[in-house]
Amino acid sequence: MMKKRLFASLAATALVAASMIAATEAAQAAPRVVTVWSPYQGGNLAMWDAAIKRVEAANPGLTVKSVGNIDMAKSLAAINAGNGPDISVSNGNGNLGWFCGTGAWQKLNTLIAGKNGIDMKSTFNAASVASSISNNNRCALPLYSEIFAFFWNKDVLAKAGYTAPPKTTAELLAYSQKLTTFNSDGSIKTAGFVPWAGYYGFDMDSMWLGQMFGAKWYAGDRSAAFASDAKWAKAFNWQKDFIAKVFGGGNFDKGSKLLTKFVAARGGEWGTDHDFMTGRVAMKWDANWMAPMYCTGDDWALADKCTSKVNFGIAGFPVSPDNLAAYGSGVVGQGQMGISKGSKNVKDAWIVMKALATDTKMAAAWDAANGSPSSLLSKAARPDNQPAWYQPVYDVMNNPKSAYHTVKNTGEHLEESMLQNLMASWQAGDTSNIKTALSDLAEKVNQIIARNS
Amino acid sequence: MSQARVVASSPFKKKGELAPPRRKLKTPWLFIFLCMSPWLFGMVFFTAYPMISSFYQSFTKFNLIESPKWIGLENFHRMFFEDSDFWQALKNTVWISVISIPLRIAFAMFTAWVLTKPKRGRNIYRTIFFLPSMVPAVAATMAFTYIFNPAYGPINRMLEAIGIKEPPFWFLDPKWSKWGLILLGLWGIGDTMIIFLAGLLDVPTSLYEAASLEGASGWQSFRYITLPLMTPVIFFSTVTGVIGSFQYFTQAYVASGQVNDYSHSMYFYATHIYFSAFRAYEMGYASALAWVLLVITLLCTLVILKTQKRWVHYPNGSLFK
Numbered sequence: 001m002m003k004k005r006l007f008a009s010l011a012a013t014a015l016v017a018a019s020m021i022a023a024t025e026a027a028q029a030a031p032r033v034v035t036v037w038s039p040y041q042g043g044n045l046a047m048w049d050a051a052i053k054r055v056e057a058a059n060p061g062l063t064v065k066s067v068g069n070i071d072m073a074k075s076l077a078a079i080n081a082g083n084g085p086d087i088s089v090s091n092g093n094g095n096l097g098w099f100c101g102t103g104a105w106q107k108l109n110t111l112i113a114g115k116n117g118i119d120m121k122s123t124f125n126a127a128s129v130a131s132s133i134s135n136n137n138r139c140a141l142p143l144y145s146e147i148f149a150f151f152w153n154k155d156v157l158a159k160a161g162y163t164a165p166p167k168t169t170a171e172l173l174a175y176s177q178k179l180t181t182f183n184s185d186g187s188i189k190t191a192g193f194v195p196w197a198g199y200y201g202f203d204m205d206s207m208w209l210g211q212m213f214g215a216k217w218y219a220g221d222r223s224a225a226f227a228s229d230a231k232w233a234k235a236f237n238w239q240k241d242f243i244a245k246v247f248g249g250g251n252f253d254k255g256s257k258l259l260t261k262f263v264a265a266r267g268g269e270w271g272t273d274h275d276f277m278t279g280r281v282a283m284k285w286d287a288n289w290m291a292p293m294y295c296t297g298d299d300w301a302l303a304d305k306c307t308s309k310v311n312f313g314i315a316g317f318p319v320s321p322d323n324l325a326a327y328g329s330g331v332v333g334q335g336q337m338g339i340s341k342g343s344k345n346v347k348d349a350w351i352v353m354k355a356l357a358t359d360t361k362m363a364a365a366w367d368a369a370n371g372s373p374s375s376l377l378s379k380a381a382r383p384d385n386q387p388a389w390y391q392p393v394y395d396v397m398n399n400p401k402s403a404y405h406t407v408k409n410t411g412e413h414l415e416e417s418m419l420q421n422l423m424a425s426w427q428a429g430d431t432s433n434i435k436t437a438l439s440d441l442a443e444k445v446n447q448i449i450a451r452n453s
Numbered sequence: 454m455s456q457a458r459v460v461a462s463s464p465f466k467k468k469g470e471l472a473p474p475r476r477k478l479k480t481p482w483l484f485i486f487l488c489m490s491p492w493l494f495g496m497v498f499f500t501a502y503p504m505i506s507s508f509y510q511s512f513t514k515f516n517l518i519e520s521p522k523w524i525g526l527e528n529f530h531r532m533f534f535e536d537s538d539f540w541q542a543l544k545n546t547v548w549i550s551v552i553s554i555p556l557r558i559a560f561a562m563f564t565a566w567v568l569t570k571p572k573r574g575r576n577i578y579r580t581i582f583f584l585p586s587m588v589p590a591v592a593a594t595m596a597f598t599y600i601f602n603p604a605y606g607p608i609n610r611m612l613e614a615i616g617i618k619e620p621p622f623w624f625l626d627p628k629w630s631k632w633g634l635i636l637l638g639l640w641g642i643g644d645t646m647i648i649f650l651a652g653l654l655d656v657p658t659s660l661y662e663a664a665s666l667e668g669a670s671g672w673q674s675f676r677y678i679t680l681p682l683m684t685p686v687i688f689f690s691t692v693t694g695v696i697g698s699f700q701y702f703t704q705a706y707v708a709s710g711q712v713n714d715y716s717h718s719m720y721f722y723a724t725h726i727y728f729s730a731f732r733a734y735e736m737g738y739a740s741a742l743a744w745v746l747l748v749i750t751l752l753c754t755l756v757i758l759k760t761q762k763r764w765v766h767y768p769n770g771s772l773f774k
Contacts, residue, residue, distance in 0.1 A: 073731075076517055076518065076734075077517065079518065080517050080518050098734065102516055102518035102519060103518065103519070104518045197713070197715060198712075198713030198715065260603070260622055260625055260626075261603050261604050261622070262604075264602050264603050264604040264605075264622070264625055264712075265602075265604030265605055341518070410733075411732055411733035411734050411735070412731075412732045412733070412734070414732065414733055417732075420715060421715040421716070421717070422715075423715070424713065424715025424716065425715060425716050428627070428716065430627065430716055447535070448733070451514070451735075452516065
């Protein structure tokens, strides 16, 4: 009887142990799935998916589900509802403060510093390393870069006797005075440079002005520095002085009115009647993705040789006399990706995200197709046959002083649009005291940050 | 009514025969409910629930990512005492209401009156004047930003041709931008005009004939016959105009986007709600703004409803009388 009982107990124990082992094996064999949502479509999505296939091939047992054509609003709503993807992608880094600040994207500090981490400084360019941090937390890895630089019409400048672009704000003003022409009725015929918020989509942005003067957005990473950093007031006064001297013959109101009309008559932004292509404006700030259009007209191809009628060059922003060390730089932003709050598979999500961020094959293909240079420092991330005329874009991108402004949790980077509004009000003559206006702006931005923190 | 009378009036019963006791019919509640269910579903899930949810959220801090956090009346305090954009938006909205509603009513009534005059081609004229109201707001606004462009728009070319040396910059000038929107609104007056036209055609011609026999002038006929009889239409247009103007959004949003309205001269209350919700991601604050808008609209409507007894003339009676 005892033997029987012993046998029964042993059998039962063996059965339990076997089932536990089976369960563990089953758990280990459970599919490892990482979901990636991106805004990409068409050819870009194909390149993205090809990179994902490479990740899967390098990590047997790992399945990556890629979903394209998802904007950030959809991702946000899904993350909030608890059914978001493991990884989501944001075009541009303006929203980084929002995603990091609210915790929609998880902090990556531990993963980056971990065993399977990344040495950020030796992997990505300086601007990307600096810009994927918000509130001292790194919550994103950079993808391709978007570079904002200074574009100049070589032929128009050569006619005026200039062989190189202006390097300082004083030179920019002097060049513009020489290059600006007027019609017989007093209206502006051609402009050297148009320091006007709203001229074109990627033209006189508050961020460019700050970069030229080396103005800081936040003091000690805490509060808005629009009032405390005197460079902002200096930058705004330069803009006003420029409008008065170049367009108004010393009269700001006159210059402002003439420019309003000149800007209203601008050609379309996305075609060959763009003012820069027709010669209506000789110098401007612009984004790297506009360069292919200026080069080939409506073809938008990153061609070996430029065939359009505008013979242009690309350089760093002209800088203020006390910011000469920053010459050659521009504003550099990035596409960013992060791991969503609530991801159940952070370990695998990190493997996928790191692989995508450092995939030089995808980076090179992306650059070749879109003219969007990768944030990676590796030469393998560059396409083999990138045209020589495009080299200055890389130079601006890799300049150690190139940067995107510090981002804070202000919603959809509201501080940028608020500063832009002030600039527009200032250029129209509706704001009389810039110091008070900047001080009010700083207070508003601080209130937003306080509310969101 | 007696049973005998019922029987007498029934064609199916013989005279004097009593009608059988009526069977009490069962109300088909299930059927009624099924018929109403699409509306009920829409009402509960797409109106009632969002309203209740928005009311709750108006007392919270809610950024879409984190769960709503109860903050009591903080959103309302911020709105009235800290948010200068709120006052700017409210000021712009009140301005457009006060200016555009009377102008729209006057213009619609005048247009309708003109359209009662032609003897031939009446329907063609009416169609022509009604058509603009069918143009989508976005398309109409984009067309108007072109028409009012100070550099190449036809309006300023015409103004210059008649001797105005410095015509306004319209949407590019904060002092003129709202007037551009007013003109855009007047162009699309068709929907209001058609109601006035129906009202005008409803006025008995005998009244005008009698007035004419009494020697009344055209103005007197308008003042003492047309206008009083049009007051119900004016009342209706005022109420719907107030509600509509406090929700004014599409035209202002498109126009300000087209011309980069950094001065906020076309920043209206609905725009402020939109920006708070979808640019600043402050859903709690946006909900509070929406509820304040509801209260303001309700108060304005109540005031108009209360005062209508004094000035609205209903010849045949009315629900509101």
